[in-house]
Amino acid sequence: MPKVIDHDERRAHIVEVTWGLIMRGGLEAATMREIAEAAGFANGALKRYFPSKDVLVEATFERALAQLDTQVDVSAGQSGLEALRALCDVTMPLDAKRVTAGRVLLAFWEMSLSNKRLHDRYLTHLKAWRGLLATHIRRARAEGDIRTSIPDAQLVDELVLLHAGANVMSLVGARYSTRKLQKAHLDTFFERITTA
Numbered sequence: 001m002p003k004v005i006d007h008d009e010r011r012a013h014i015v016e017v018t019w020g021l022i023m024r025g026g027l028e029a030a031t032m033r034e035i036a037e038a039a040g041f042a043n044g045a046l047k048r049y050f051p052s053k054d055v056l057v058e059a060t061f062e063r064a065l066a067q068l069d070t071q072v073d074v075s076a077g078q079s080g081l082e083a084l085r086a087l088c089d090v091t092m093p094l095d096a097k098r099v100t101a102g103r104v105l106l107a108f109w110e111m112s113l114s115n116k117r118l119h120d121r122y123l124t125h126l127k128a129w130r131g132l133l134a135t136h137i138r139r140a141r142a143e144g145d146i147r148t149s150i151p152d153a154q155l156v157d158e159l160v161l162l163h164a165g166a167n168v169m170s171l172v173g174a175r176y177s178t179r180k181l182q183k184a185h186l187d188t189f190f191e192r193i194t195t196a
Contacts, residue, residue, distance in 0.1 A: 007049070010049060011049045011050075011059070013039060014035065014039050014041075014046065014049055014050065014056065015056070015059050015060050015063055016063075017035055017038045017039040018030050018035050018056055018057070018059075018060045019060050019063060019064075019104060020038070021034055021035060021038060022060065022103065022104050022107050023100045023103055023104060026103070026107055027057070027107040027110065027111065030053075030057070030060075031053075032046060032053050032056075035056065054115065057111060058117070058118060058121075060104065061104065061105075061108040061111075061118065061121070061122075062121075063104075064101055064104040064105055064108060065121070065122075065125050067101050068091070068101060068105075068125070068129075069125075079136070079139050079143075080136060080139040080140035080142075080143045080145055081136075081140040081143070081145035081146065081190075081194070083136045083139075084133070084136035084137060084140055085186075085190060087132065087133065087136060088159060088163075088186055088189075089186070091129075091163055092163060092166050092182050092183075092186065093166055093167050093170040093177075093182070094179050094182060094183075099170050099171070102167035102168075102170055102171060103171055105167060106167065106168065106171060108122065109122070126160075129160075130156050130160060133155075133156045133159055133160070134152055134153070134156050137152045137155050137156065138152055145194060146193050146194060147193070147194055147195060147196045148192060148193045148194075148195075148196070150193070155193060158189065159189070162185060162186070162189065165177075166182050166185075170182075
């Protein structure tokens with residue numbers, strides 16, 4: 001009887017291997033040859049699942065964005081300032097798993113500069129994240145928790161820039177972006193917006 005092959009499982013395994021290679025050595029380390037070897041396949045066998053490196057890298061970035069989307073769900077069931085803080089805490093690179101996701105995301109940002117489909121996919125993700133931040137800020141202001149006169153759109157911009165900067169610095173200048181510093185920046189932001 002022929003062996004039954006779970007192709008979805010194989011695709012997921014190849015994506016996991018690619019994720020690991022990008023995590024350890026960046027996008028350059030994830031050559032098709034290295035991916036095939038690490039996944040236990042012949043180089044040509046990958047083409048059955050991913051016809052090109054770009055398609056494989058896109059699938060890996062989808063995994064990174066899915067992980068980020070899962071983290072964002074932490075604010076479900078909460079509202080206003082509490083939800084905003086929970087969302088900010090969980091999306092900062094405060095542990096190894098999130099630093100790893102940031103590394104993959106950094107490679108994704110670089111690749112999206114020359115790949116319109118990846119760029120558009122990231123913009124869709126960014127728009128949704130910004131929308132969620134704006135919703136929590138608007139509710140917190142309506143509940144009287146946000147007292148600053150700074151417009152909501154500017155607060156969203158500040159949080160996006162704070163998170164993007166923290167992700168980059170956790171990779172290229174970790175001593176300037178320690179957990180303690182990241183939390184202090186968030187604390188300062190929340191203190192500033194909740195006082196008149």
